[in-house]
Amino acid sequence: MNANVKKVDYAVRGPIVQRAVQIEKELKEGVKKPFEEVIKANIGDAHAMGQRPITFFRQVMALCTYPELLDDNKFPEDAKNRARRILQSCGGNSIGAYTTSQGIDCVRHDVANYIQRRDGGIPSDPDNIYLTTGASDGIVTILKLLTAGEGRTRTGVMISIPQYPLYSASIAELGAVQVSYYLNEEKCWSLDISELQRALQAAREHCNPRVLCIINPGNPTGQVQSRQCIEDVIRFAAKENLFLMADEVYQDNVYAEGCKFHSFKKVLFEMGPEYSSKVELASFHSTSKCYMGECGFRGGYMEVINMDADVKAQLTKLVSVRLCPPAPGQALMDLVVNSPQPGEPSYQTFMKERTAVLSALAEKAKLTEEILNTVPGISCNPVQGAMYSFPRITLPERAINEAKAKGQAPDMFYCMKLLEETGICLVPGSGFGQREGTYHFRMTILPPTDKLKIMLNKLKEFHQKFTQQYS
Amino acid sequence: MNANVKKVDYAVRGPIVQRAVQIEKELKEGVKKPFEEVIKANIGDAHAMGQRPITFFRQVMALCTYPELLDDNKFPEDAKNRARRILQSCGGNSIGAYTTSQGIDCVRHDVANYIQRRDGGIPSDPDNIYLTTGASDGIVTILKLLTAGEGRTRTGVMISIPQYPLYSASIAELGAVQVSYYLNEEKCWSLDISELQRALQAAREHCNPRVLCIINPGNPTGQVQSRQCIEDVIRFAAKENLFLMADEVYQDNVYAEGCKFHSFKKVLFEMGPEYSSKVELASFHSTSKCYMGECGFRGGYMEVINMDADVKAQLTKLVSVRLCPPAPGQALMDLVVNSPQPGEPSYQTFMKERTAVLSALAEKAKLTEEILNTVPGISCNPVQGAMYSFPRITLPERAINEAKAKGQAPDMFYCMKLLEETGICLVPGSGFGQREGTYHFRMTILPPTDKLKIMLNKLKEFHQKFTQQYS
Numbered sequence: 028m029n030a031n032v033k034k035v036d037y038a039v040r041g042p043i044v045q046r047a048v049q050i051e052k053e054l055k056e057g058v059k060k061p062f063e064e065v066i067k068a069n070i071g072d073a074h075a076m077g078q079r080p081i082t083f084f085r086q087v088m089a090l091c092t093y094p095e096l097l098d099d100n101k102f103p104e105d106a107k108n109r110a111r112r113i114l115q116s117c118g119g120n121s122i123g124a125y126t127t128s129q130g131i132d133c134v135r136h137d138v139a140n141y142i143q144r145r146d147g148g149i150p151s152d153p154d155n156i157y158l159t160t161g162a163s164d165g166i167v168t169i170l171k172l173l174t175a176g177e178g179r180t181r182t183g184v185m186i187s188i189p190q191y192p193l194y195s196a197s198i199a200e201l202g203a204v205q206v207s208y209y210l211n212e213e214k215c216w217s218l219d220i221s222e223l224q225r226a227l228q229a230a231r232e233h234c235n236p237r238v239l240c241i242i243n244p245g246n247p248t249g250q251v252q253s254r255q256c257i258e259d260v261i262r263f264a265a266k267e268n269l270f271l272m273a274d275e276v277y278q279d280n281v282y283a284e285g286c287k288f289h290s291f292k293k294v295l296f297e298m299g300p301e302y303s304s305k306v307e308l309a310s311f312h313s314t315s316k317c318y319m320g321e322c323g324f325r326g327g328y329m330e331v332i333n334m335d336a337d338v339k340a341q342l343t344k345l346v347s348v349r350l351c352p353p354a355p356g357q358a359l360m361d362l363v364v365n366s367p368q369p370g371e372p373s374y375q376t377f378m379k380e381r382t383a384v385l386s387a388l389a390e391k392a393k394l395t396e397e398i399l400n401t402v403p404g405i406s407c408n409p410v411q412g413a414m415y416s417f418p419r420i421t422l423p424e425r426a427i428n429e430a431k432a433k434g435q436a437p438d439m440f441y442c443m444k445l446l447e448e449t450g451i452c453l454v455p456g457s458g459f460g461q462r463e464g465t466y467h468f469r470m471t472i473l474p475p476t477d478k479l480k481i482m483l484n485k486l487k488e489f490h491q492k493f494t495q496q497y498s
Numbered sequence: 499m500n501a502n503v504k505k506v507d508y509a510v511r512g513p514i515v516q517r518a519v520q521i522e523k524e525l526k527e528g529v530k531k532p533f534e535e536v537i538k539a540n541i542g543d544a545h546a547m548g549q550r551p552i553t554f555f556r557q558v559m560a561l562c563t564y565p566e567l568l569d570d571n572k573f574p575e576d577a578k579n580r581a582r583r584i585l586q587s588c589g590g591n592s593i594g595a596y597t598t599s600q601g602i603d604c605v606r607h608d609v610a611n612y613i614q615r616r617d618g619g620i621p622s623d624p625d626n627i628y629l630t631t632g633a634s635d636g637i638v639t640i641l642k643l644l645t646a647g648e649g650r651t652r653t654g655v656m657i658s659i660p661q662y663p664l665y666s667a668s669i670a671e672l673g674a675v676q677v678s679y680y681l682n683e684e685k686c687w688s689l690d691i692s693e694l695q696r697a698l699q700a701a702r703e704h705c706n707p708r709v710l711c712i713i714n715p716g717n718p719t720g721q722v723q724s725r726q727c728i729e730d731v732i733r734f735a736a737k738e739n740l741f742l743m744a745d746e747v748y749q750d751n752v753y754a755e756g757c758k759f760h761s762f763k764k765v766l767f768e769m770g771p772e773y774s775s776k777v778e779l780a781s782f783h784s785t786s787k788c789y790m791g792e793c794g795f796r797g798g799y800m801e802v803i804n805m806d807a808d809v810k811a812q813l814t815k816l817v818s819v820r821l822c823p824p825a826p827g828q829a830l831m832d833l834v835v836n837s838p839q840p841g842e843p844s845y846q847t848f849m850k851e852r853t854a855v856l857s858a859l860a861e862k863a864k865l866t867e868e869i870l871n872t873v874p875g876i877s878c879n880p881v882q883g884a885m886y887s888f889p890r891i892t893l894p895e896r897a898i899n900e901a902k903a904k905g906q907a908p909d910m911f912y913c914m915k916l917l918e919e920t921g922i923c924l925v926p927g928s929g930f931g932q933r934e935g936t937y938h939f940r941m942t943i944l945p946p947t948d949k950l951k952i953m954l955n956k957l958k959e960f961h962q963k964f965t966q967q968y969s
C-alpha cells in the first residue's frame with residue numbers, strides 16, 4: 028500500500044476521539060462511569076454542540092431541494108428569490124444536476140461581489156473563484172497542484188506550529204516536505220518574520236520551499252494577525268518567491284477588542300502594484316465556521332490571485348476529474364456571501380440570529396481564558412478569534428515519565444486520563460505540534476455557556492488532582 | 499508544478515465541452531448559428547436533461563434541511579419518519595454537523611441491509627461500508643491507498659479500454675501505471691479473460707499490476723456482464739492476486755432482454771469460501787445514476803471486502819483528513835437504499851416515478867441503437883445498460899488526414915464539426931480509449947425521447963454529409 032498514506036496523522040479524529048465514541052457506546056449500554064455524558068470539545072462542529080442553524084439559510088436550502096415549496100406562503104419572498112436564482116443557474120433547474128467543475132456561475136459571481144465588498148472595493152474576478160467541497164478540498168487541491176520535484180528539489184510547504192493537522196496530513200500524503208515555523212506563544216501566538224526566515228533557510232538545505240501557509244484567525248491557537256504582520260508576511264513571500272495560502276475560514280470569528288480581520292487579498296492590493304501584480308495567493312473560505320457552522324454541507328470557495336495562466340488551466344482540469352463540489356454546499360456558500368440585506372423581509376431575524384451566535388462565542392472566548400488562567404499549571408493566551416483555546420499545561424515529571432514508558436505523548440496521556448475520568452474530550456497539543464518540552468491541549472469554545480462552565484470547572488478539578496497525584 | 503497533474507486528461511469535460519459552453523454564450527448574445535440550442539449528450543447528468551427528481555427523496559431532504567416542516571401536514575408520514583431517523587443520527591440533530599468520517603452510522607447500516615437484500619441474503623457488515631462524496635471520491639481513495647512502489651515495482655492498475663476517464667486521470671495524478679485491457683467490440687463489448695491475461699503479462703515486464711477495475715454495467719460502452727464472465731474475472735483476480743474494484747454505479751440501469759445485473763460481491767460469495775475468504779474487493783455505488791440521477795448531491799458508498807485489517811485502518815485514517823462526505827449526499831444515499839416499502843404512503847408514487855424513468859431509458863436505449871444502425875458508416879452495439887451508446891464510425895481517409903494535419907484526433911475533429919454545425923455535443927471515442935485505427939463517439943441516451951429522435955436524425959444527416967464531403 029501507499030507509504031505516504033501510512034505517514035499521515037490526523038489528531039482531530041485520532042485515537043482519543045475513537046475512545047470517546049467507544050465510551051459513549053459503553054454509557055448507552057449501561058456501563059457505570061464517573062460521568063453521565065461525553066462532552067466533545069475536540070472539533071469545531073457548532074451544530075453538534077447545539078448551535079441552531081440560521082433560519083434563512085435553511086429555508087432557502089429547503090426551497091432549492093423541494094421547489095414545490097415555492098408556492099407555500101410560509102416562506103418569505105427573499106428566501107424564494109434566492110432559491111429561484113440559484114435554481115435558474117443549475118442544469119435543468121435542479122440542485123441534483125452536476126454543476127460546472129469550478130462551481131455554479133451565479134454563485135461564483137456572488138462570491139466575487141462579496142470579496143469586493145469585504146475588501147473595500149478591491150475587485151475580484153469570478154474567473155478566479157473555485158467552489159470547493161469544504162475548505163479542506165481547496166487546500167488539498169492547491170497543495171497537490173504545487174507539489175513537484177524529487178529529493179532536494181521536492182516542494183517544501185511552510186506551516187505554522189501549532190497547525191491545523193489537515194496541512195501536515197496532506198503534505199505527508201502528497202510526499203511534499205513539511206517546513207515548520209513556530210508561532211510565538213509568549214506574544215499571543217504571533218508570527219515572527221525572523222522565525223519564518225530561520226525556517227526557510229534551514230529548509231533550503233534539503234528541499235525547495237515554495238509555499239507558505241497561514242491560518243488567520245488561527246486554529247488551534249485562536250490568535251488574530253495584525254495588519255502589520257500580514258504586510259510583513261507578504262513582503263517576505265514576495266522576496267522569497269513563495270506561493271501564499273491564506274486559510275481564512277474564521278474570518279467572521281474575531282472577538283478580542285482591538286482585533287480586526289484583515290484579508291490577505293486586501294492587504295496585498297493595498298501594498299501597491301509592486302506586490303499585487305506579483306505575489307501568488309490562494310485564500311480559502313468555508314460554510315463550516317463563522318456564525319453559520321454548516322459543516323455537514325461541505326461548502327467552500329477559494330480565490331486564486333496571480334496564478335500563472337498555464338498552472339490555472341491545470342487547476343481547472345484537475346478539479347474537473349471529480350466532476351463538481353456538492354451543489355447544496357455551493358448554494359449554501361451563495362447564501363453566506365449573499366445574505367439578507369436591510370429592507371428584505373428576513374433581514375432582522377437573520378441579523379438577530381447571527382449576532383446572537385457571535386456574541387455568545389465572544390463571551391465564551393473570554394470565559395474560557397479567564398477560568399483556565401485561574402488554574403495553577405495552566406496558562407492560556409487570549410482567544411482573540413476562531414473557536415479554540417490552546418492552553419499550555421505544566422505536567423509533573425512523574426506523569427511525563429509514565430507516559431513515555433507507555434510510548435505515549437505526555438499530553439496524550441493527560442487527555443486520555445481526562446476523558447476516562449470526566450468524559451471531556453480534548454485533543455492533545457502533540458496532535459498540532461508544539462515546541463519540544465511544552466505541552467498543551469486544544470479545547471473548542473463551542474459548548475453552550477452553562478455546559479462550558481461546568482466543563483471548565485471539571486477540568487480545573489481534574490488538573491489539580493492530576494498534578495497532586497503525580498507530584 | 500506537479501508533473502503528474504499535467505498528465506491528467508479528462509475528456510468528459512474537455513475541449514469539446516468548453517467549446518459547447520462558449521457556443522451557448524454566443525447563442526445568447528445573438529450570434530447566428532445553423533441551430534437554436536446546444537444539445538449536451540456528453541455527460542450522464544439526468545436532471546440537466548430534464549429528468550425530474552423522485553418526489554419522496556426531495557421531500558425527505560427538505561425535511562432534513564428545514565425540520566420546521568416536520569409539523570407540516572403536506573408531507574407524508576413515511577417521509578417524516580425517514581427524516582427523523584436520519585436527523586437523530588446527526589450531531590445535534592442537524593444535517594449541518596460533521597458526520598463521522600466513514601459516514602453516518604444509521605446510513606451505513608441501511609446500506610449494509612440493502613446490499614444484503616440485493617445479494618440474496620449474503621451478509622454485509624456496516625463496518626465495511628464507507629460513505630463517499632460521489633463514487634468518484636471512493637474510487638480515487640482506493641486507488642490512492644493501493645498505489646505504491648517505484649519504477650518496476652510501481653503499482654499497475656488494469657482498466658478497460660474504452661474506460662470512464664476518471665480512472666486514467668486518477669492513475670496519472672497518482673503516478674500509478676495504467677494497464678489497458680481491451681473490451682471486445684465484436685462481442686458486444688464483452689470482456690475476454692485471454693485479453694486480461696495478455697495485458698497482465700505485458701505489464702509485468704515494467705510494473706507491478708495489483709488492481710483490476712471493472713465497470714458493470716459499462717461506461718462508455720453500455721454492456722452488461724454475464725454471470726459467467728464475472729466468475730471468470732474473479733477466478734482470474736484470485737489466481738493473479740489482484741485487488742478488484744467493481745464500479746457498479748449503474749446497477750439499476752439494465753434494459754436488454756436476457757441481461758441482469760450481478761454484483762461482484764454476490765458472485766464472489768456464491769463461488770464459495772475458497773474465493774469469498776480471499777479475494778479483495780471494493781465495490782462502488784452512487785446517488786448520481788440509476789433512476790434517481792441525483793448527481794449534484796455527491797452521494798455514494800463503497801463496500802470493502804477482505805481488506806487487510808492494517809490497510810483498512812489506513813483507509814479509515816485517510817478518509818478522516820477531509821473530515822466527512824457531504825451530509826445531504828449521505829442522507830440521499832440512505833433514501834436510495836431505504837426507499838418506500840409496500841404499505842407506506844409514498845410507495846405507489848415512488849414506484850410510478852421510478853418505473854417511468856427506467857422504462858423511458860429502456861425505450862431510448864433501443865431507439866438509439868436502432869436509428870444509429872440505419873446510418874451507413876455507423877455501427878452500434880446494443881445498449882444493454884448504463885446510459886450511453888458508443889458507436890463505431892467509419893471516417894473517410896481525407897478527413898483522417900485533415901484531422902492529423904491539425905494535430906487533432908480524427909474523432910475529435912468529427913465531433914467538433916458536429917458541434918459547430920448541429921449544436922450536438924458528444925465526446926470523441928479517443929477520450930475513452932479505443933483500438934488503434936478505430937473511431938467512436940459516446941452519446942448519452944438521456945435527452946427526452948422527442949429530442950433524442952431529433953438529435954439522432956440530425957446526427958444521421960451530418961454523418962452522411964460529412965462522409966460525402968471528405969470522400
Ligand SMILES: Cc1ncc(COP(=O)(O)O)c(C=O)c1O
Pocket residue numbers: 071160161162163164191193242246274276312313314315322325326327820821
Ligand atoms: C483552519 C481550518 N481550515 C480548514 C478547515 C476545514 O474546514 P471545512 O473543510 O469544513 O471547510 C478547518 C476546520 O476545522 C479549519 O479549522
Ligand SMILES: Cc1ncc(COP(=O)(O)O)c(C=O)c1O
Pocket residue numbers: 349350542631632633634635662664713717745747783784785786793796797798
Ligand atoms: C462508471 C462511472 N463511475 C463513476 C462515476 C462517478 O459518479 P459520481 O462521482 O457522480 O458518483 C461515473 C459518472 O459518470 C461513472 O460513469
